[in-house]
Structures are given as C-alpha cells and as structure tokens.
Amino acid sequence: MFYIKQELPINGQIRAKEVNLISEDGEKLGIVPLARALDLAEEKKLDLVLVSPNAQVPVCKIMNYGKYKFEQAKKEKEAKKKQKVQETKEIRITPNIEEHDFGFKAKNARKFLEDGNKVKITVRFRGRELNNTKMGEDVLKQFISNLEDVAVVEKSPKLEGKNMFTILAKKV
DSSP, X not given: OOOOOOOOOBGGGOOOSEEEEEOTTSOEEEEEEHHHHHHXXXXXXXXXXXXXXXXXXXXXXXXXXXXXXXXXXXXXXXXXXXXXXXXXXEEEEOTTOOHHHHHHHHHHHHXXXXXXXXXXXXXXXXXXXXXXXXHHHHHHHHHHHHTTTTXXXXXXEEEETTEEEEEEEEOO
C-alpha cells in the first residue's frame, strides 16, 4: 500500500498574510504577521512550518523540519513493521482421502490457522467423481468439524467447476 505523503509548506512557501503561531515547545504565541513569524523562526535557526492551512487563520509552528520528517518516516517504518499480512493457505484433497492423509492435512491446516492465516480447503474431483459431489461435501464437513475448536467457516462449501472449496479463518 503506497500513499503519497503531503509535504508541508515551509518558510517562503507560506502565502498567508497573518498566521496563528506556535513556538517550538508548543506555546501559543497568538496571531502575528507572516514576516514577524519568519523572523522569529530565523532567530532560533529553525523552520516555520504551515501545519493547518485550512483554519480561519492558518496555523504555523516553529520547528526543525528535517528532524520532524525523519521522525515521521521512523514512525511509519515502525508501524509497517508491526503489520501482519494475512495469507490464504490452500490444502488440496480428494473425495476419497485416506484416514492418515486426512489427519496429516488437518494437522497442517490447524498449524496454518494458529499462525493467523486463512485456510482454503479444496476438494478436486477427477473423472466420474464429479457425479458424486456428496462425498466431497462430506469430506469438507468432516474437515470443518475436525477444526471447529480453532476455526470458523468464512465461506461455506461451494462447487466451482471440478473443485469444491471452503475457507476457514482463525476463531477470535
């Protein structure tokens, strides 16, 4: 997800006649002419930054703009680090799956769900198996009942072409 971050107008880019000024330590200095605000920022060797251009009287703050941008980038990076991308893992089975294979696939599905991923269980029908879709539906229902302690059905079993699938998500 990319979004363009708006650059704040600083020093000479500000076009207002008067501004509501805030000092570098957050103290309100009131409404002052732009030239006076620029002089105050210059005296403290800092930048005058327009933080709220849409207010009745635009609000400007005296701050180190380079440091501010660095801290914003750092916060953004930290927030991105804490995000968990949720994946959908797929498990493919056949309608006449053996008991041991079923247990193995169910164990993997349980592990995926506990890791916070969604699981898509797909039953693939081959040849004449397509005539008896009830078997595939029974296998999916057995899978769902096996995992009902950790999973909730997000999408109930549905037949699409030669495949029947269901989607499970972690219980909250």
